[in-house]
Amino acid sequence: MDRIVCEVNKERTKRRLATLLISNPVSDAARRHAHDMARMGRLTQVGSDGRDLRARLSDANVYSSHILEYLFQGYDHDGYFADMATDPDPNNEFYKSLMSPDTAAIGMGYENRYWDVVLVGKHRRLVTRPPSCGSA
Secondary structure, eight states: OHHHHHHHHHHHHHTTOOOOEEOHHHHHHHHHHHHHHHHHTSOOSSOTTSOOHHHHHHHTTOOOSOEEEEEEEOOOSHHHHHHHHTOOOTTOHHHHHHTOTTOOEEEEEEETTEEEEEEEOOOTTOOOBOOOOOOO
């Protein structure tokens, strides 16, 4: 995940936006949902337990007025996923959301080619960390 966020942050920096942070609690919820989708064999915003994103984030004590969820199937390598995430094609709504100044942090889950990506805005209790991008 760090590699993907580092690539997204290169794009955000070009646009003079704050760098995107990673939220481990959001990622934990996204990982559980990605696992659930893989087990069910389909993309769905509602888990096998009937719960939606807001309920999953509430369980993780994550609150924000800006919450977006993107579901993907495929992309078996994070490099391919990073390429898609940083593609400025005008029809790429995911890229637009990643470049939004309202988006402050990201959480990602991956299981057997199922991705759950959750973008959240700032909140005083949001737990985040910077991505580990290594040396240039």
